[in-house]
Amino acid sequence: MATLLHIDSSVFPASASASRAVAETFxxxxxxxxxxxxxxxxxxxxxxxxxxxxxxxxxxFAAPDAHTPEQAAAFAQRLELIEELERADAVLIGAPMYNYSIPSTLKAWLDNVILHGRTAGENPSANGTPVTVVASRGGSYAPGTPKEGYEYVQNYLTAILADMLALDVDFIVPELTAAPHNPAMAELVPLFETSRERALQDAATKAKTLAERLAA
Known part of the structure; x- marks a missing residue:
């Protein structure tokens, strides 16, 4: 039986969150x-x-039998998160852009699951696991746009998920999500709608393709 690890980090419910809506479709x-x-x-x-x-x-970085009671309790919580990642056949992460970066809650999860000598280092324990990241953002940070240099979500998560944890990373990027709510972006609403529809279609297609690949 295939196991999907699904992580959401948006502060908004699915009805108001692009990352949650696209991840739910996936x-x-x-x-x-x-x-x-x-x-x-x-x-x-x-x-x-x-x-x-x-x-x-x-x-x-210490042997379990050398842990203090405080270390043992704290590490038990980390270990639960690490083992969830290791058991997963695929990972789905909702990662909206907040102030040019990821939510602090997602950073906390990453800090817990990154363990050198186990999930990171020479032989990462989740090596090759496919991970799909829904990286939504209020504007556009694509190459050639004025704010291209402020894109710290895909760049950061590629460094962490692909380079450190050796996961097989793929991104779905719904952008311009602030357009329907910001009068100054009104002319961009059609581009937002196109981006959202493409993201939803990509989510359904990528999920089906990945599921079929893992079942083969």
Missing amino acids: RKAWQEQHPEGTVIYRDLSAHPVPHITAHAHTAG
Whole structure:
């Protein structure tokens, strides 16, 4: 049975969140292909994971039998998140752009699952696992746009997910999501609608293709 790890980090509900809506489309298409599969779901906005602490950090570099009680408790929480990643056949991450970067809740999750000598380093334990990131943003940061240099979501997540964790990363990018709500962007609403429709179609197509590939 295939297992999908689905991470959402938008502060808004699906009705008001592009990343949640597109991720939900991906997840539904995935489940149609794997009706008996497992979905591990974490809503980091509703249920944030702990930010990394000194105890959680240092425990990752010490033998379990040498952990203090505080280290053991903190590392147990990290280990749960790490094992979810390792069990997943595919990963889906909703990563809206907030102030040019990812939500702090998603950063906290990443800090917990990055463990040198296990998920990162010479032989990453989730090596090659496909991960689809829904990187929504209010404007456009595509090559050639005025704010291209402020794109710190795809660049950062590529460095972390692909380079550090050795995951197979793919992006879906719904952009201009602020256009319907910002009068100054009114003329961009048609471009937003096109981007949103393309993202929803990409989500359904990519989920089906990935599910079929893993089943082969």
